[in-house]
Amino acid sequence: MAAFSISKIGTYESCPLQYKYAYIERRKVEVKDTVETFLGSRVHEALEKLYRDKQFEKLLSLEELLGHYNRIWEDEWDDTVILVKKDYEPDNYRKVGERQLSDYYRRHYPFNKGRVIGLETKSYLPLDEEGTYSFHIRIDRLMSMGEGLYEVHDYKTGSSLPEQESLDKDRQLAMYSLWVKEQFKDFKKARLVWHYLNFDKEMESFRTNEELEELRQAILKEIKGIEAAEEFPASVSELCNWCRYKSICPEWRHEAELEEKEENEYLNDPGLKLVDEYVRLKEELKKHQKEAGDKLNKIEEALLEFCKREHVFTVFGSEKKVSVSEYRDMAFPDKNTKERKELVAELKKMGKWDEVSAIDVYSLKNILKNQGWGEKELALLKRFAEEKKGYRFSLKKK
Ligand code: SF4
Numbered sequence: 001m002a003a004f005s006i007s008k009i010g011t012y013e014s015c016p017l018q019y020k021y022a023y024i025e026r027r028k029v030e031v032k033d034t035v036e037t038f039l040g041s042r043v044h045e046a047l048e049k050l051y052r053d054k055q056f057e058k059l060l061s062l063e064e065l066l067g068h069y070n071r072i073w074e075d076e077w078d079d080t081v082i083l084v085k086k087d088y089e090p091d092n093y094r095k096v097g098e099r100q101l102s103d104y105y106r107r108h109y110p111f112n113k114g115r116v117i118g119l120e121t122k123s124y125l126p127l128d129e130e131g132t133y134s135f136h137i138r139i140d141r142l143m144s145m146g147e148g149l150y151e152v153h154d155y156k157t158g159s160s161l162p163e164q165e166s167l168d169k170d171r172q173l174a175m176y177s178l179w180v181k182e183q184f185k186d187f188k189k190a191r192l193v194w195h196y197l198n199f200d201k202e203m204e205s206f207r208t209n210e211e212l213e214e215l216r217q218a219i220l221k222e223i224k225g226i227e228a229a230e231e232f233p234a235s236v237s238e239l240c241n242w243c244r245y246k247s248i249c250p251e252w253r254h255e256a257e258l259e260e261k262e263e264n265e266y267l268n269d270p271g272l273k274l275v276d277e278y279v280r281l282k283e284e285l286k287k288h289q290k291e292a293g294d295k296l297n298k299i300e301e302a303l304l305e306f307c308k309r310e311h312v313f314t315v316f317g318s319e320k321k322v323s324v325s326e327y328r329d330m331a332f333p334d335k336n337t338k339e340r341k342e343l344v345a346e347l348k349k350m351g352k353w354d355e356v357s358a359i360d361v362y363s364l365k366n367i368l369k370n371q372g373w374g375e376k377e378l379a380l381l382k383r384f385a386e387e388k389k390g391y392r393f394s395l396k397k398k
Pocket residue numbers: 015017018234235236237239240243244245246249250251252
């Protein structure tokens with residue numbers, strides 16, 4: 001049985017090459033924690049202890065909880081932990097964890113709402129009837145609140161807070177709640193709860209049974225797509241800084257080679273020279289475009305003045321002439337506004353919609369790329385779509 005998790009699927013979505021290294025070739029590289037993952041693990045372990053002790057009728061004081069956290073921090077710490085952000089010391093991160101735990105403790109003390117029925121659960125949710133695919137279930141804390149209500153809790157120690165909209169689309173906790181639904185006969189509803197510890201904030205979301213079933217099918221479809229993939233291109237992004245395969249990734253080889261070179265050799269590297277020249281020309285182009293645009297605007301203003309003063313609309317140069325004409329334009333309500341929806345509805349009602357609507361090629365491309373329609377519709381789209389290959393050059397910070 002092939003088992004998938006959201007992080008496995010997410011790895012493919014963010015970089016297929018990283019997925020290939022991790023899950024197909026299972027490359028062995030020395031895995032070092034970043035300080036962010038180290039902090040997250042220690043905070044999770046401290047909260048697990050808090051609730052595990054509580055299950056045994058032992059309520060830790062805040063001092064005991066922080067004492068435990070600091071002990072495991074010291075025991076587990078080693079100097080190979082990577083500090084990606086160079087402005088902060090390991091101790092800054094340790095204190096962040098202390099603050100997160102203290103805020104959490106004060107907010108939820110005495111921890112007596114509902115009953116803990118799972119801590120760091122380890123199980124699998126079958127995705128198809130044949131039992132070919134399954135989904136990893138790892139719930140930080142599962143609570144039974146009575147009368148068929150369950151809560152799936154997840155702790156987040158990172159430094160970004162999502163929008164409610166993205167939590168309402170979150171797949172991980174929703175899949176966990178699908179497993180809860182299949183485990184407990186009295187299941188009526190699950191509350192998905194995220195504790196954003198860095199912000200002392202609790203956020204929640206709910207799913208209907210239909211939404212959960214649709215999600216199961218969507219995940220299954222995506223997994224089959226991943227399994228059928230034959231190409232695993234690299235996708236360079238900010239996330240590379242946290243990728244354990246960066247040292248073997250071909251996309252970062254040139255940087256590693258440059259780091260090895262002596263100053264003279266470094267400055268004569270052909271790739272480095274090309275990029276530096278490319279950057280210089282791009283900047284020059286931008287500067288000239290802006291200067292030329294500003295000059296053009298000024299000349300247009302002066303030409304208009306000239307026309308008004310001379311009561312003419314045509315002005316002659318040595319080889320060409322400029323004609324100035326006044327125009328009036330119409331504006332219609334912007335996309336996604338209430339007025340736009342009303343306009344579309346009225347046009348449809350009048351039977352005029354086909355005359356004025358146009359194909360949104362961008363949306364069609366996205367549908368094809370994300371396999372957003374059923375097989376029959378996608379096959380039809382493919383019949384009309386022609387793949388064109390080109391190269392795009394984009395400048396990014398190193
Ligand atoms: S370093 Fe970046 S591009 Fe290379 S495998 Fe990792 S995530 Fe992908």
